[in-house]
Amino acid sequence: MNQDLELSLYVFVLATFLGFEIIRRVSPLLHTPLMSLTNAISAIAVVGSILVAGEQKTTLSTVLGAMAVTCSMINIVGGYLITYRMLRMFRKSGKDRS
Amino acid sequence: MIEQVIPLLYLAAAASFVLALKWLSSVTTARRGVIIGVIGMALAVSGTLLKPEIVSYRWVAAAFVLGTIIGIPMAMMPMTAVPQRTALSHAFGALAAALVGTAEYYLRTPEIDCFTMGALTLEVLLGYLTFTASLMAFGKLQEVLPTRPITYRNQNIINLSLFGLAVAAGVSLVARPESTWLFPLFGAMALLFGVLLIIPIGGADMPTVISLLNSYAGLSAAAMGFVLNNKLLIIAGALDGSSGFILSVIMCRAMNRSFTNVLFGAFGQVQTAAGGRAEERTVRSATPEEAADILRGANLVIVVPGYGMAVAQAQHKVRELYDILTKAHIEVKFAIHPVAGRMPGHMNVLLAEADVPYDKLMEMDMVNSEFPQADVALVIGANDVTNPAARHDRTSPIFGMPILDVDKARTIMVIKRSMNPGFAGIENELYYMDRTLMVFGDAKAVVGSLVKELAGGAIH
Numbered sequence: 001m002n003q004d005l006e007l008s009l010y011v012f013v014l015a016t017f018l019g020f021e022i023i024r025r026v027s028p029l030l031h032t033p034l035m036s037l038t039n040a041i042s043a044i045a046v047v048g049s050i051l052v053a054g055e056q057k058t059t060l061s062t063v064l065g066a067m068a069v070t071c072s073m074i075n076i077v078g079g080y081l082i083t084y085r086m087l088r089m090f091r092k093s094g095k096d097r098s
Numbered sequence: 099m100i101e102q103v104i105p106l107l108y109l110a111a112a113a114s115f116v117l118a119l120k121w122l123s124s125v126t127t128a129r130r131g132v133i134i135g136v137i138g139m140a141l142a143v144s145g146t147l148l149k150p151e152i153v154s155y156r157w158v159a160a161a162f163v164l165g166t167i168i169g170i171p172m173a174m175m176p177m178t179a180v181p182q183r184t185a186l187s188h189a190f191g192a193l194a195a196a197l198v199g200t201a202e203y204y205l206r207t208p209e210i211d212c213f214t215m216g217a218l219t220l221e222v223l224l225g226y227l228t229f230t231a232s233l234m235a236f237g238k239l240q241e242v243l244p245t246r247p248i249t250y251r252n253q254n255i256i257n258l259s260l261f262g263l264a265v266a267a268g269v270s271l272v273a274r275p276e277s278t279w280l281f282p283l284f285g286a287m288a289l290l291f292g293v294l295l296i297i298p299i300g301g302a303d304m305p306t307v308i309s310l311l312n313s314y315a316g317l318s319a320a321a322m323g324f325v326l327n328n329k330l331l332i333i334a335g336a337l338d339g340s341s342g343f344i345l346s347v348i349m350c351r352a353m354n355r356s357f358t359n360v361l362f363g364a365f366g367q368v369q370t371a372a373g374g375r376a377e378e379r380t381v382r383s384a385t386p387e388e389a390a391d392i393l394r395g396a397n398l399v400i401v402v403p404g405y406g407m408a409v410a411q412a413q414h415k416v417r418e419l420y421d422i423l424t425k426a427h428i429e430v431k432f433a434i435h436p437v438a439g440r441m442p443g444h445m446n447v448l449l450a451e452a453d454v455p456y457d458k459l460m461e462m463d464m465v466n467s468e469f470p471q472a473d474v475a476l477v478i479g480a481n482d483v484t485n486p487a488a489r490h491d492r493t494s495p496i497f498g499m500p501i502l503d504v505d506k507a508r509t510i511m512v513i514k515r516s517m518n519p520g521f522a523g524i525e526n527e528l529y530y531m532d533r534t535l536m537v538f539g540d541a542k543a544v545v546g547s548l549v550k551e552l553a554g555g556a557i558h
Contacts, residue, residue, distance in 0.1 A: 025123040
């Protein structure tokens, strides 16, 4: 096992535990926005997609990469916007929507 | 010089994502969470665009524009369509990961080491199966496909052998990455498995399935991080993966079922067997006028919304009812079961959209102690989550499932289209209790006439 991989596995395991701890505290009230926000965050696949599309090594990789960038971008734009839209709807009694 | 900055941008992006989810824990800070999430994504994207490997921006720019054009309408869908929208976005996310994995495979073979190939296989497998599974879930939620579970003989055996074959193909690809003929076959098996996985799943199990697909989409992004040796992808993917996993565990617990039971149980069959013993029993029905009279005399009303409220789009009428009762100094609370609706938190966003204050939306554990003090429990489009059989009837397919203790209220009112048992076909004994009044009709129409009656009554 090389060092890069070892380090990556450490990062993965620690990030998973951190995820468990943070998500456990999210109120059930916000479970739908939570899902749309994590969906937007996992569109981080855009990083890999941009590299594949921008390196232009082969026609196949460029086309697949461009499709992947499109898919990720849909989730970035759609995911953050709808999460924000949903959160704007939540208001406490006696208060107007802000 | 600029190359040394990129890892720092990625690090800042990873930190932003963690903060985004942390701030989502409370309504007061949640919006700040979205903003820091956007900042994180912007940092990650700009860092990537600065990389010297990128020789041309043409395709990337075109894809940005196209993605934005499709993404904006995806964000503007009505709140009732949020479950299917979420399924669709899981499909896009998973497809992106799978496509990148496919491209990387053809770019790198045969000089790909065994660990990288292992991660790539996982990325492609999860990516493609989540893609078709999410499309199927979308079809079922949008009701383009039949929402009932579709079962056939030897279903589990067929599914498991296909999955076994796909895993075997994956393992042999790891051992011999140069067998390029196997790779398309491997991808096709993953795609097919995704379809077969969702066919036997019914509407009521969608909250668990959507959460699980959320987790898979995240994990395939994390696997991409291993392939590209990019820690930001690993962190973001792991956060998404653990979030989806926690949500599916919560959903399973709220239905007292295990993962394997949701995925391989084909819920529908169990109940047809149990539903057979249903006999003719009498129910008390009431008109909206009679129901309004009882509501007028109440001090505490607990509303129990379910998927039926979403289908009838009754949430705005429910808000009007909330307003008119509150004005008459009657306390109104909402009891939200974790699996009410078609995805986690579905009822909360619908009621928030209709402008019901969120401090009136109560979780099951908190609200159950209040039912004995409630004068009226008003059930709008919820069924199985109110069935007392879950507490005491060992033969019931939902025995052991945590329910809302609606039957402990002084009067129970149930708004329902007809006596047809719901999706699962389980008789709900709540409907046959002496203190239960059935108000038959479309949820939106009935709540509308309740509001009208109450408004009329206030005048004289």
